[in-house]
Amino acid sequence: MACGVAQAKTVFAYRFDYVTSLLGLLFQLYVLRAVWSSIYRGHDSVSGVNLSTMVTYATLASFQNWLLNPWQFSLIPDRVREGRVAVDLVRPVGFVTQVVVAQVGRTAATLPFGLLLVPALAILGARTPVSATAGFEYALSLVPAYAIITLLSVVVGMVSFWTIELNGMIVIYWMISQFLSGTMVPLWFMPSLLRDFAKILPFQAFSYTPNAIYVGQIGAADAIGAIAIQLVWVALLYVLCVLIWRRAIRRVVIQGG
Amino acid sequence: MGSEPIICVESLVKEFRRTKQQSGRFSAIRTLLTRERTVSRAVDGISFGIPEGELVGYLGPNGAGKSTTIKILTGILMPTSGTVHVAGIVPWRERKRNAAQIGVVFGQRTQLWWDLPLSDSLELVGRLYEIPPPRFRFNLKLFTELLELGPFLSTPVRQLSLGQRMRGDLAAAMLHSPRILFLDEPTIGLDVVAKERIRSFIYELNKEQGTTVILTTHDLDDVERLCQRVLLITDGSVLFEGDVESLKNMHTRERDLIIRLPPGSESIELANFASARIVDESGDLTRVRFNPQSLPITELVSFLLSKYAIVDFSVKEPELEEVVRNIYAARSL
Numbered sequence: 001m002a003c004g005v006a007q008a009k010t011v012f013a014y015r016f017d018y019v020t021s022l023l024g025l026l027f028q029l030y031v032l033r034a035v036w037s038s039i040y041r042g043h044d045s046v047s048g049v050n051l052s053t054m055v056t057y058a059t060l061a062s063f064q065n066w067l068l069n070p071w072q073f074s075l076i077p078d079r080v081r082e083g084r085v086a087v088d089l090v091r092p093v094g095f096v097t098q099v100v101v102a103q104v105g106r107t108a109a110t111l112p113f114g115l116l117l118v119p120a121l122a123i124l125g126a127r128t129p130v131s132a133t134a135g136f137e138y139a140l141s142l143v144p145a146y147a148i149i150t151l152l153s154v155v156v157g158m159v160s161f162w163t164i165e166l167n168g169m170i171v172i173y174w175m176i177s178q179f180l181s182g183t184m185v186p187l188w189f190m191p192s193l194l195r196d197f198a199k200i201l202p203f204q205a206f207s208y209t210p211n212a213i214y215v216g217q218i219g220a221a222d223a224i225g226a227i228a229i230q231l232v233w234v235a236l237l238y239v240l241c242v243l244i245w246r247r248a249i250r251r252v253v254i255q256g257g
Numbered sequence: 258m259g260s261e262p263i264i265c266v267e268s269l270v271k272e273f274r275r276t277k278q279q280s281g282r283f284s285a286i287r288t289l290l291t292r293e294r295t296v297s298r299a300v301d302g303i304s305f306g307i308p309e310g311e312l313v314g315y316l317g318p319n320g321a322g323k324s325t326t327i328k329i330l331t332g333i334l335m336p337t338s339g340t341v342h343v344a345g346i347v348p349w350r351e352r353k354r355n356a357a358q359i360g361v362v363f364g365q366r367t368q369l370w371w372d373l374p375l376s377d378s379l380e381l382v383g384r385l386y387e388i389p390p391p392r393f394r395f396n397l398k399l400f401t402e403l404l405e406l407g408p409f410l411s412t413p414v415r416q417l418s419l420g421q422r423m424r425g426d427l428a429a430a431m432l433h434s435p436r437i438l439f440l441d442e443p444t445i446g447l448d449v450v451a452k453e454r455i456r457s458f459i460y461e462l463n464k465e466q467g468t469t470v471i472l473t474t475h476d477l478d479d480v481e482r483l484c485q486r487v488l489l490i491t492d493g494s495v496l497f498e499g500d501v502e503s504l505k506n507m508h509t510r511e512r513d514l515i516i517r518l519p520p521g522s523e524s525i526e527l528a529n530f531a532s533a534r535i536v537d538e539s540g541d542l543t544r545v546r547f548n549p550q551s552l553p554i555t556e557l558v559s560f561l562l563s564k565y566a567i568v569d570f571s572v573k574e575p576e577l578e579e580v581v582r583n584i585y586a587a588r589s590l
Contacts, residue, residue, distance in 0.1 A: 006381050010372045087368040089333040091385055092356040250335055 004105025007075075011109035018113050025066045025117070029124050032058045047188055053215045054186075055125040061183045061211045063121060064142075067114045068107060069149050069206070075099050076157030077166040085252070096154060096245055103150050130216035137223040138214040144230035145206040151237035152177070152202065158241075161248040182208030188217060202233045262306035263437060263469050264330065269339035271300040271325050299325040300336070301493030307471065309436070312463045314484035314501075315473040318585045322493040323473045327441050330471070331361050344436060357386065360430035360468075364442035367426050369414040375425045376410040379432060386433040393432065400428040403458050420451030427458060437469045438462065444476050456482050477577040489584065496584065505580050514545045514554070516561065517569040525565060533557060541568075 011018065033055050040051040076099055079085045088095050129135035156173055160166040178184055181203035187195050198204050209226045212218040218226050274294045300322040307313050317323050328334040329341060332348030332355045341348060348355040361368075369378040383393045401407055404424040409417055417425065423443060430438060440459070444452045460483055462468045474480065480487060480501060487504055489497040497504055516525065518541050525543055527533050533547035547557055554572065561567060 005384075006370045006373060006377075009377065010370065082366075084366055086328065086333050086363060087361075087366060089352065090331050090356050090359070090361045090368075092353045092387075093385055094353065252334060 004101040004108070007102035007105035008109035011106055015113075018110065021066070022113055022117060025062065026120060029059050029062055029121070032062060033124055049186075049188065049217070052125065052127055053217075056127045057186055057211050057215045057217075059121055059124055059126040060214060061186075061207055063114070063117065064145075064211065065178070065181075065183050065207060067110060068142075068146050075102055076154065077160040077170065080160040081164060081166075089252070095249075096241065099154055099157070100150055103153070107146070127215075129214050131220065133220045134213055134216055134223070137220065137227065138210050141210040141213055141223070141227050141230060144227065144234050145210050147234045148202055148206040148230065148237060151234065151241055152206075155237060155241050155244060158244050158248045161251050177203045180204065181206055182211070186212065186217070188212075202237065205230045205233045263309040263344050264305075264307040264471070265340070265342040266306070266326070266330070267304045267340045269300050269303045269326065269329065269341060270298065270337045271322070271329060271334065272296050272298050272337045298493050300329070302339070303490065303493065303495055305488055305495060305498060307469060309469050310463070310467045312459070312470040312483055312485055313472065314480040314487045315471055315490070316475075316477075316480065316487060316581065317473075317490040317496075319475075321490050323490065324441055326490075327361075327439050327471070327473060331359060331439055332356065357433065358436050360433070360435040360438040362423070362426050362430045362438075362440050362443050364423065364440075364445040367414065367422055368429055369422070369425055371415045372413060374411045374413055375406065375417065378414060378425070379429055382429045382432050388433050392434065396432050396434065397428075400431065403461060404428055404454065420447050420454075423447060423451070423455060424458075427455065431462065431468075434466070435468070437471070440470065440472045440474075442474055443472070444474060444479055452476070452479070459483055477581060481577055489581075491585070501577065505575050505577060511546050511548050512554070512575070513573040514547060514557065515571050515573060516543045516545065516565075516567055517541055518543065519566055519568055522566060525561070530557065530560075 036054050036058055037051065040046065040054070044050060046054075076085075079088060085095070088098055091098065129138055156170070157166070159169065163169070180198045180201055182190075182198065187198055187204060187208050190198060198208075205226075209218065209230055213223045213226065274296050299320075303322070303326060315323055315326070325334065329336050330343055330348055332343075332352040335349045343355055344358050346355045346358070368382070369375065370381065373381075379397060383397075388396075401410070404427060406424060406428060409421050409425075412421075414422060414425065427443065438459075443459075444455055447455070456479060459470060459472070463470050463483075470483075472479065472484065484501060486500055487497065488495060489504065497507065499507075513536070518525075520541055522541075524538060525535065525545070527535060527545065530547070530552060532551045533545055535543060536546045537544040545557070547554075558570070561570075
């Protein structure tokens with residue numbers, strides 16, 4: 001708990017940073033809308049999806065990505081590279097718990113900045129969910145989505161126990177996960193082979209699933225199945241996380257002094 | 258002593274494996290692909306026991322394996338082989354339980370939150386360790402007083418001076434009243450005043466609260482001031498274990514007697530003492546080196562007083578610094 005509070009406070013210590021990234025996000029959303037509008041020029045719908053649905057999806061996916069999937073990643077790679085993991089490991093709380101709680105704390109602190117943005121989302125063209133049920137299912141699916149994001153960041157972050165330096169890998173991971181999660185281009189626009197590939201990976205479960213539910217591309221009935229798949233991913237990633245951690249702790253090498 | 262030692266270390270070994278760096282053409286790629294490993298033994302069969310309430314200096318040159326041992330004792334590294342018990346707990350198996358009974362200060366890194374005020378950090382530590390509020394308040398007040406934290410409690414840690422940060426770290430490490438305190442170079446890079454403040458705090462803790470302290474340092478003043486016992490390791494094994502006095506005696510038995518003669522007097526002759534010799538004569542100061550075991554100092558002094566008009570004299574104890582320098586130097590030969 002305390003770690004979460006600490007991380008949240010750290011966010012506030014750097015509020016200028018967050019406000020700046022907020023402006024960056026607004027700009028990104030504006031450009032996204034312009035791009036999709038120009039693609040749709042002269043068409044009422046593409047693959048059965050109209051412009052307003054598309055803009056809603058793109059706006060929401062980017063916003064959600066900004067809020068829940070921090071670019072700073074999990075704390076693990078930094079802590080390992082600087083050797084500060086030593087300090088974390090002598091605390092009476094498990095290391096993974098500390099990392100997860102810190103991430104939740106950071107998200108919680110980012111939330112107020114995000115809420116400031118909701119009116120802007122509406123202005124930029126995001127619509128309300130297609131139905132009340134979809135809205136409810138969307139909110140429900142955000143919970144496993146966040147769990148998947150967090151678990152993935154822990155799993156990938158723990159690789160740094162083996163490699164020490166992870167920055168290059170994080171950039172690649174980031175780009176791949178952004179694409180395969182459907183944040184940049186929704187899965188329904190992908191070629192079928194790529195779509196099938198994306199579907200067997202966990203990434204789509206944190207971005208495509210909730211947003212497609214929101215805009216009705218995953219129907220209210222199918223949504224239950226999609227959320228179940230999310231939950232399966234949460235369970236699988238959790239097990240993976242525990243397994244990797246057991247091996248990582250034996251590998252611990254503390255940098256410096 | 259008599260009772261079970263609070264820290265037991267037996268035949269501790271820690272090996273590090275790293276991929277061998279290849280040289281020559283495509284060295285980076287070949288390093289990446291090679292299965293060749295080099296194994297280095299940072300700790301090579303160390304055994305020792307520390308009784309509760311003792312303040313022990315853990316010394317050794319850079320790379321001797323001090324920090325590695327501390328990391329194993331605090332549970333953040335797993336040894337390759339050997340057994341360790343810290344107050345009955347195997348540190349790396351029950352890391353959380355071990356954490357509750359030890360305090361750790363790594364001089365080179367901080368456990369405080371960089372961006373938060375010191376008081377916030379301390380409060381967070383209090384919550385992490387689930388310290389009961391009355392004890393938290395009591396300790397915070399005590400440490401604020403002893404370490405004079407008051408003036409910078411509300412300053413973000415990144416803005417603290419090194420000395421202030423170290424005092425903050427010490428307070429954070431002791432807030433949950435651990436039985437054992439590990440200090441890994443707590444005075445590194447500090448000025449004389451800051452060092453002194455930290456030393457007196459450590460001294461107080463050990464004396465008043467009976468905290469067992471394991472101190473690694475390169476500052477031998479720390480050791481002379483604080484430590485009842487010294488463990489000296491080089492190359493991963495114990496070279497010496499005992500009190501500071503016997504460490505000095507073991508390696509330098511001789512003492513220097515410095516004599517001041519009135520200006521213009523004749524120089525001293527020591528012909529009839531086999532174990533004493535003049536090592537330096539400059540101006541009116543003469544330095545006589547002798548072995549107090551074969552030649553009692555009283556005998557030497559009374560002889561000199563009877564023959565020469567001595568203005569002043571003093572006996573110089575060997576300095577730990579010099580002793581340790583000799584030991585380290587001997588090692589590298």
